[in-house]
Amino acid sequence: MAAVLEAKERVRRQAQELLRLVVVGSVDDGKSTLIGRLLYEANGLYDDHISQVKRATRQVGAAEIDFSLFTDGLRAEREQGITIDVAYRSFVTGKRRFIVADTPGHVQYTRNMATGASTAQVAVILIDARLKVLPQSRRHAYLASMLGIRHLVVAINKMDLVDFDRGTFDAIAAEFEPFVAKLGFEGVRYFPISARDGDNVVAASARTPWYTEGTLLEFLETVPVVDARAQQPLRFPVQYVLRPDLTYRGFAGQLASGSVSVGDDVVVLPSGNKAAIAGIDTFDGPLQRAFAPMSVTLRLTTEVDVSRGDLIARVGEAPAVVSQLDANVVWLNERPLEKGREYLVKHTTRTVPARLQTLHSRLDLETLKEVPAESLGLNDVGHVTLRCLRPLTVDAYAKVKGTGAFIVIDALTNNTVAAGMIARVGDASGQTTRSGTRVSAEARKKRLGHAAAVVWLEAPLAAVYALEEQLFAAGVVTTVAVDSAKTAIAAAESGLVCLCVGEGDQASRKRLFNELEQSGVRVVPVWAEASVADVQRLLTT
Numbered sequence: 001m002a003a004v005l006e007a008k009e010r011v012r013r014q015a016q017e018l019l020r021l022v023v024v025g026s027v028d029d030g031k032s033t034l035i036g037r038l039l040y041e042a043n044g045l046y047d048d049h050i051s052q053v054k055r056a057t058r059q060v061g062a063a064e065i066d067f068s069l070f071t072d073g074l075r076a077e078r079e080q081g082i083t084i085d086v087a088y089r090s091f092v093t094g095k096r097r098f099i100v101a102d103t104p105g106h107v108q109y110t111r112n113m114a115t116g117a118s119t120a121q122v123a124v125i126l127i128d129a130r131l132k133v134l135p136q137s138r139r140h141a142y143l144a145s146m147l148g149i150r151h152l153v154v155a156i157n158k159m160d161l162v163d164f165d166r167g168t169f170d171a172i173a174a175e176f177e178p179f180v181a182k183l184g185f186e187g188v189r190y191f192p193i194s195a196r197d198g199d200n201v202v203a204a205s206a207r208t209p210w211y212t213e214g215t216l217l218e219f220l221e222t223v224p225v226v227d228a229r230a231q232q233p234l235r236f237p238v239q240y241v242l243r244p245d246l247t248y249r250g251f252a253g254q255l256a257s258g259s260v261s262v263g264d265d266v267v268v269l270p271s272g273n274k275a276a277i278a279g280i281d282t283f284d285g286p287l288q289r290a291f292a293p294m295s296v297t298l299r300l301t302t303e304v305d306v307s308r309g310d311l312i313a314r315v316g317e318a319p320a321v322v323s324q325l326d327a328n329v330v331w332l333n334e335r336p337l338e339k340g341r342e343y344l345v346k347h348t349t350r351t352v353p354a355r356l357q358t359l360h361s362r363l364d365l366e367t368l369k370e371v372p373a374e375s376l377g378l379n380d381v382g383h384v385t386l387r388c389l390r391p392l393t394v395d396a397y398a399k400v401k402g403t404g405a406f407i408v409i410d411a412l413t414n415n416t417v418a419a420g421m422i423a424r425v426g427d428a429s430g431q432t433t434r435s436g437t438r439v440s441a442e443a444r445k446k447r448l449g450h451a452a453a454v455v456w457l458e459a460p461l462a463a464v465y466a467l468e469e470q471l472f473a474a475g476v477v478t479t480v481a482v483d484s485a486k487t488a489i490a491a492a493e494s495g496l497v498c499l500c501v502g503e504g505d506q507a508s509r510k511r512l513f514n515e516l517e518q519s520g521v522r523v524v525p526v527w528a529e530a531s532v533a534d535v536q537r538l539l540t541t
Contacts, residue, residue, distance in 0.1 A: 030128070156169055230292050457500070
């Protein structure tokens with residue numbers, strides 16, 4: 001009977017929704033203590049582990065449990081009282097299963113923080129109520145947004161050391177809010193807590209009668225987090241070709257995103273060969289449909305050439321095949337980035353030789369501004385262009401994480417030296433497309449009645465399209481390019497006036513504008529309220 005009840009409980013827990021979260025913050029902000037408190041209160045610890053921590057706590061003369069010892073497992077961590085490595089812990093409540101990543105706070109271990117946050121759905125940033133917002137707080141919020149985390153919790157910790165003063169809590173929230181508002185999170189919540197004493201962590205605190213928005217655990221149990229991978233376009237990187245006999249040929253791998261059904265028309269990339277899904281096989285038997293992140297074997301209706309590293313996508317939803325990666329990278333190695341050094345890029349199941357083509361900038365982690373750089377060192381975040389010797393099938397990281405992420409490997413040492421996120425996707429050559437023509441610019445100007453140019457606007461897209469219609473009515477042959485320097489440049493080289501607008505963040509818009517300026521076409525910046533007459537006047541000057 002006991003075995004049956006245990007099996008039922010195991011099935012119940014497996015059916016619960018899983019939430020992955022990362023806890024970040026500056027050194028000694030209380031990250032490990034907060035996680036230890038959650039584990040302790042949620043009965044996520046073994047009795048012998050609790051006894052061991054109680055003994056260790058008594059040895060240092062403390063009466064209460066040192067909750068940080070539940071996660072600081074390395075001897076160096078316990079001796080120094082800091083987190084060095086990423087520690088993963090899990091616990092279960094009545095509503096959800098949780099996997100928590102406890103990441104280092106020191107800037108020296110930024111790479112560890114990026115590793116822990118790469119799979120998280122929610123980020124919890126701790127801020128010491130005494131020290132208020134630090135540069136590391138902003139740095140971690142920026143990295144969390146860059147890694148695609150959509151929900152942010154700001155836990156203002158050690159409120160017991162400021163007598164649970166509401167003014168202190170409100171001042172920190174007011175200081176941090178304008179910064180995180182620019183990072184694109186779907187939701188940001190603030191909690192006044194004491195991780196050591198448990199105030200507002202699992203139970204509401206009587207010492208904060210002015211705060212009535214629930215506890216941290218209540219939020220984590222109810223925050224709407226949906227695994228969007230199944231709703232994204234089909235991306236199936238082929239890991240292995242199964243050929244047990246002459247009658248069976250299947251392609252094994254894990255669905256990085258999307259879903260696939262028997263009968264779907266698909267394309268194999270980078271070859272471009274097309275086929276249909278003949279069957280979906282698993283260890284437990286055949287399926288009619290599979291979803292990400294399931295591991296399956298696909299069989300095709302026709303004998304097309306497919307091998308490890310290829311990618312299967314649905315016809316009409318194929319990603320780009322490129323040899324040039326425009327990406328943001330976190331440098332993970334003590335040896336700095338070198339322009340002439342041989343690297344390997346591992347993307348899904350394909351590994352290709354690559355070289356650094358351009359180092360555009362480095363992120364200043366104090367000011368969070370992009371600055372010119374000659375190299376990247378340990379923990380630096382930079383914007384680069386990598387040239388691959390063989391093509392890759394990719395998406396922008398913001399669109400599909402599974403095919404938008406990659407790692408960089410040192411070809412000589414085989415060490416992983418960087419983690420990358422594809423910022424933008426170009427064409428198959430990786431170069432900005434330029435139109436070939438024998439018609440001179442002057443001849444086009446004479447025929448059209450105006451010169452060609454790219455008009456750069458900082459305006460809402462609706463306003464840009466309205467301006468396009470007005471210019472066209474006034475006789476200006478025009479088009480619109482959204483987040484695409486390639487389209488804008490090609491249009492201008494064909495004699496058109498192209499209204500170009502960037503819809504990304506400030507850094508991506510700046511990169512787009514710089515690419516336009518460096519292309520050699522005429523770029524005319526105008527203001528948001530520009531009229532048709534204003535644009536025509538600028539085009540003729």
